[in-house]
Amino acid sequence: MYSDKVMDHFKNPRNVGEIENPDGVGEVGNPVCGDIMKIFLKIENNIITDAKFKTFGCGAAIASSSMATELVRGKTLEEAWDVSNKAVAEALEGLPPIKMHCSVLAEEGIHKAINDYRKRHGLPEWEEKNPHPHDHEEDLTCKHWPPDRFPRSDTPAVSEGYFAAYHREAEDQEKFAETKFNK
Amino acid sequence: MGEKRLVYMDHSATTYTRKEVLDAMIPYHAENFGNPSSIYSIARASKNAIDIARAQVAKALGADPEEIYFTSCGSESDNWAIKGIAFANRKKGNHIITTKIEHHAVLHTCEYLEKEGFAVTYLPVDKYGLVDPAELEKAITDKTILVTIMYANNEIGTIEPIAELGAIARRHKVYFHTDAVQVIGNLPVDVRAQNIDLLSLSAHKFYGPKGVGALYIRKGVRIDNLIHGGGQERRRRAGTENIAGIVGLGRAIELATADIEGHNRRIRAMRDRLLKGIMEKIPHAYLNGHPEKRLPGNINISFEFIEGESMLLWLDDEGICASTGSACTSGSLEPSHVLLATGLPVEISHGSLRLTLGNVNTEADVDFVLDVLPKVVSRLREMSPLYQKSGKEGGCNVQ
Numbered sequence: 001m002y003s004d005k006v007m008d009h010f011k012n013p014r015n016v017g018e019i020e021n022p023d024g025v026g027e028v029g030n031p032v033c034g035d036i037m038k039i040f041l042k043i044e045n046n047i048i049t050d051a052k053f054k055t056f057g058c059g060a061a062i063a064s065s066s067m068a069t070e071l072v073r074g075k076t077l078e079e080a081w082d083v084s085n086k087a088v089a090e091a092l093e094g095l096p097p098i099k100m101h102c103s104v105l106a107e108e109g110i111h112k113a114i115n116d117y118r119k120r121h122g123l124p125e126w127e128e129k130n131p132h133p134h135d136h137e138e139d140l141t142c143k144h145w146p147p148d149r150f151p152r153s154d155t156p157a158v159s160e161g162y163f164a165a166y167h168r169e170a171e172d173q174e175k176f177a178e179t180k181f182n183k
Numbered sequence: 184m185g186e187k188r189l190v191y192m193d194h195s196a197t198t199y200t201r202k203e204v205l206d207a208m209i210p211y212h213a214e215n216f217g218n219p220s221s222i223y224s225i226a227r228a229s230k231n232a233i234d235i236a237r238a239q240v241a242k243a244l245g246a247d248p249e250e251i252y253f254t255s256c257g258s259e260s261d262n263w264a265i266k267g268i269a270f271a272n273r274k275k276g277n278h279i280i281t282t283k284i285e286h287h288a289v290l291h292t293c294e295y296l297e298k299e300g301f302a303v304t305y306l307p308v309d310k311y312g313l314v315d316p317a318e319l320e321k322a323i324t325d326k327t328i329l330v331t332i333m334y335a336n337n338e339i340g341t342i343e344p345i346a347e348l349g350a351i352a353r354r355h356k357v358y359f360h361t362d363a364v365q366v367i368g369n370l371p372v373d374v375r376a377q378n379i380d381l382l383s384l385s386a387h388k389f390y391g392p393k394g395v396g397a398l399y400i401r402k403g404v405r406i407d408n409l410i411h412g413g414g415q416e417r418r419r420r421a422g423t424e425n426i427a428g429i430v431g432l433g434r435a436i437e438l439a440t441a442d443i444e445g446h447n448r449r450i451r452a453m454r455d456r457l458l459k460g461i462m463e464k465i466p467h468a469y470l471n472g473h474p475e476k477r478l479p480g481n482i483n484i485s486f487e488f489i490e491g492e493s494m495l496l497w498l499d500d501e502g503i504c505a506s507t508g509s510a511c512t513s514g515s516l517e518p519s520h521v522l523l524a525t526g527l528p529v530e531i532s533h534g535s536l537r538l539t540l541g542n543v544n545t546e547a548d549v550d551f552v553l554d555v556l557p558k559v560v561s562r563l564r565e566m567s568p569l570y571q572k573s574g575k576e577g578g579c580n581v582q
Contacts (some may be wrong), residue, residue, distance in 0.1 A: 004497075010496060016566045031530035031569060034490050034509060034518070038568040054568040058492035058509070062566070 002059060003093035009063035014070050015052045024120070026112025035061045039069065039109040043117055048072050048080055053109070060099035067091050068106035077114055081126060083107065146163055185316075188502045190548045194388075194480055194541030195337050195365060196506060199544070200431065201390040205218055207434040208392065212223065219424055220415065229426050236433025238399055243440040244382065245373040252398045252416045257364040258288035259383030259409070260398040261331075264360045264381040265292045267406035268329045269301055272358070276326035280357075282306045282314050283524040284336055289362055290520070302326070311473035312341035312525050318323035323355045331446040334363040334382075335370065338508055338537060339472030340481025342370065349378030357360070358404060360414050364396075367477050368439030368446065380404050384436075388542065391435030395428030432537055446542075451479040453549050454540050458482050460553040465560050471508075471522060471535060480540035483508070485522070485531045488570040489563040494536055497559040503552060508535040 002010070019040040029036040035057030042050035051069035055062050068088050072080040085103035089095045095103055108128075115125040200208075211232060217225035219233055234248070241248040254260045269279060281293055283305045293303045300525045303376055314332060323330075330352040335342045345361055353357035360381035374382060379451060382399040386392055400406060400419075410423025439446075462468060467487040486494070491505040491507030498505050508519030509532070517523075518532035527535075538552070564570040 007496075010493070011500065013566065027568065031533070034530075034533040036568055054566055056488065056567040056569045057490050061490075061498045062493055 001096060002063075003095075005091070005093040006060060006063040006095065009058045009066040009092065013062055013066040015066060015073075016054070017052045018054065019050055019052050019056050022113075024113040024115075024117030026109045026114070026116055028108045028112055029057070031056065034058065036103065036110040037061065037105050037107060039065070039106075039113040041072075041110075041113045043077065046076050048075055048077070051110075053152060057105075058099070058104065060095050060102040061105065063092055064088055064095070064102045064106040065109070068103075068110055072110055077117070080110060081114055083110060188551065190503045191543050191550055192540055192548070192552065193504045193506055193536040194543075195340075195478075195537065195539035197387045197393065198390045198541055199543065200387075200392050200543075201435070201438065203438060204391055204431045204435045208427040208431040208475060211430050214379055215426070218424065220413065229424070232408040232426060233424055236429045239433035239437045240384075240399075243367070243372065243436045244397050244399055245375055247402065248419070250374075250399055250402055252400060252420050253424065253432070254396045254398055254420060255394060255422075255425070256396045257286075257362070257383050257388075258396075260383030260385070260396045261286070261288040261360075261362055262292050263398055263409040264383060264406075265289065265329065265331055266296065267361070267409055268358050268381070268404075269296050269299075271405045271407040272328040273301075276324075276328045277301045278324055278328065280306060280319065280322050280327060280330045280388045282308060282332055283339075284308050284312055284341075284521045285331070286331055286337055286362055286364070289331055289333070306332075306340075306522050310525050311476070311501065312339050312471075313473060313476070314343050314348065316344060316351055319348055320351050320355075323351070323357060323365075327355070327357045327430040329358045329360060331360040331362070334361045334366040334372075335428045335478050336472070336521060337365050338519055339483045339525070340478035340539075341473045342364075342478065345379070346377040349380075352380075353378045365478060367436060368443060369480070371440075371443055374399055374401065381406075386432035386435050389435050392428050392431040395425050395432045397432065400416065439468065440480050450544075451539050453544055453546065454480055454482060456546075457538065457540070457549045457552060458484075460549070461556060464553065464557040466561075469527075470530070471525065474504040478539075482538040482540075483535060484538075485527065485535045486560050486564075487534060487562060488567045489530060489534045491533055491535055493563055494534070494559055497562070498555065501555045501559075504522070506537045509533045 018147060019042050022040040023043040024041040027038040028033060038054045040052045041048055049072050053065040053069050055065040071083050071087065071091060085107040088103040088106050118125055197253040215225060215228045217229045219226055219230040237248045237251045240251045254263065256551045277300060279293060279296065280299055281289060281303060297303050306318050306322060308314055327452060332343055332348055334345050349359045358380045359378060361379055362383045364383060364385045365388060366372065367384050380401045388397055410421045415421055415424060461484060465486065471483040471485060491509030495505060508522045518529055522532040522535055
């Protein structure tokens, strides 16, 4: 089911743990959905010098957290912000389509930790280019994946264009994961 | 050394085919390959073999051989029972009663029938997964044509009061079907005493082959066919018979029901030791299902703060085969409908583990799982942000 790379990062996760006095922390996900990621960053001179994580979730969630923290270490905040979920999944030699949301979660965790740092320093938060409907506290059913389970009819204040983009991206992710995974 | 240890604790998913069964089946692949519908002598051998198997199944259920119909699997048996009764009796009524904890072969069939104009009541269960007979009685209306309730649950192992539920249906002149797929070889079955009109079973759950099941249909029950075609199974179920499979099912059920009590004593003793050990070694663990009214080999436990799939991956790495009610293994994001129906919170349902013991297991397997599982839970909890938040860190008693 999983690539060797995913299994490696699941069984020997890099950067597990917490950073004492972190410069930025991002927690994403929801226990109800079955995955929560907490990312800790140490930042010096705009460069991520250390990244650690704690994750509650499946094998793909743990491997994605491990890979994402590996990818952002040593990068500037601008570079780290651009580490996409696709990059995480690609570095893991692909994820099964249904597990792509785990890599999305990792990307969002990094983003949230970076914005936490920016907020602490009185800087404006960067905007998510492709916001994903993940970080929802009240949606107890958590039907964000597979894509046909979302949008939920009761999600308020979201434009149609937003969902069209979400669906396109979800389809891309699926195709990407399939080609990667069926090799 | 060097060879990796394999500890199979997923007998509710499937079992191996035992040697006696395999031996009985082999001649019906190559030597006695005749189509039982033909007239020549090798065909008669096939027909005789099927007759013997039918009698073996009938004996195990307390039924007559003419009431046993062979199918391709448990899911087909469930589909046939439910759709067959529904379509044959729709003039009488359109209401079906089932429960929230059935196997998907029953639930999805009922959902399909809802689209076809039938009304379905899904009875709730209590925190142990038990159906309340009084709730069944209340749910029956003059439109009710079928009650379908599983004998024992595949995930949490809870055993339903099937005779009592059957009696209520009988009193109201409503057909009563039970999915007994998990039960054969684990609990005695007597379709007459238990007021059962239809019963589904599947060979690969009791050390028979995959790809063959049976449906008991009490004489006089009005039911439509599911598979249309030739005149096999006394014109009730078309398709050339899976002779080897049917022979295997017959032999398997004979062996599985020869000494149910002895089998249970052995399995239950191992199960209880394993369960007690897990509870002693791992804090924040909860048993799902009924403490006593449960299948002898079944353990279903939820561990707080961790997710089931990651647990299974680690156990698999150690050679332990188990399953989980977590969404992450099911292809959807919903955790087990059974656990949710017992009122277990969604987040706890994600951390469930099912171990089902059976014939292959030994006391050494129990020791091995008791050694490995606490370490796995511990390792995953250490990296869980929930564990840290809960203030419940204490760790497992890992030696």
